[in-house]
Amino acid sequence: MPRHSVRDVIVETALGEFHRIGYAACSVDTITRAAGVPKGSFYNHFRSKEELAVEVVAKYAAQAEWHGVTDPELTPLAKLRAQFRVMADVFVGNGHTRGCMIGNMGEELADHSEPMRAQVRASLSGWAEDIAATLRAAREAGELTVDADPDVLGRFVLDAWEGALLRAKAVKNDQPVEDFFTTVFVHLLR
């Protein structure tokens, strides 16, 4: 019977390794070595590296710091800004490396793995719907008056965020993230 502790340590280790070096560059051997478990034990728990990676992306999306912003005193737009700020702080704390694992896996694998494509789509979609719900609350509260569809805006804002993290990996400074905050929260969500 698979021991859950070995499985968990593989998932946790893979989350770190896939995020750090990417999917193709990270072998099952890389993961089992880093996890300190026998390579053979991997296949007691996962049929393939792909199956593991899909589970890792789902876990990454579910545990994102995003969900930790729950202060009921915040207005909807202030909450949204705080959510992006906490994500930005994690990224800056990593020295402008790694970016968003959902974005990384999507860029690398969406054309080549149907299970990963479906997981990336689901994770992005869930996140965009979360943003859209906040935008609807902002409109309800009179904070958002721009005559735009909150669903379209929610998806667009998420795309702009993913693009900002991508450029930040290349420039290795805060400029892309600050461009995002200025443009989204001053000029777009008005």
Next chain:
Amino acid sequence: MPRHSVRDVIVETALGEFHRIGYAACSVDTITRAAGVPKGSFYNHFRSKEELAVEVVAKYAAQAEWHGVTDPELTPLAKLRAQFRVMADVFVGNGHTRGCMIGNMGEELADHSEPMRAQVRASLSGWAEDIAATLRAAREAGELTVDADPDVLGRFVLDAWEGALLRAKAVKNDQPVEDFFTTVFVHLLR
């Protein structure tokens, strides 16, 4: 003496293969087989796969369909929209695969290859400056009245575009690109 034709065929083939399957998944062997040249000839022309990839990204940025929109009758914002439309058409024509090679290489390699990071930064920066110049012309022409820094807007619009192509690879439809056109050209650049 290296034959230029072999070098050119390696660069052209690598552009297609890196775009199609990514950097790590594409070996020197993959490229030389696809190019129909002896594997040994590769190292007469390039020190490494990395050196080739950096040259490929520079070539991709320089030859992008973007530069083909030169109709002098277009207003600055109409020109910008036409430039993104021609890029979108290429992407849709590829069946929503591949995305932007600059974005792909940035996601995959910016943390791991200093020469690639520098090339991706330079390519994105050149493109963002091109957009900013058009936005300044739009302001000059009275087409753009939003009180935002054209340089910030130019970088942000490019990031949003890269993010839209990323999501489009996952959803495999036009929605992300249309979200981009609606939000950028109706609600942001006003």
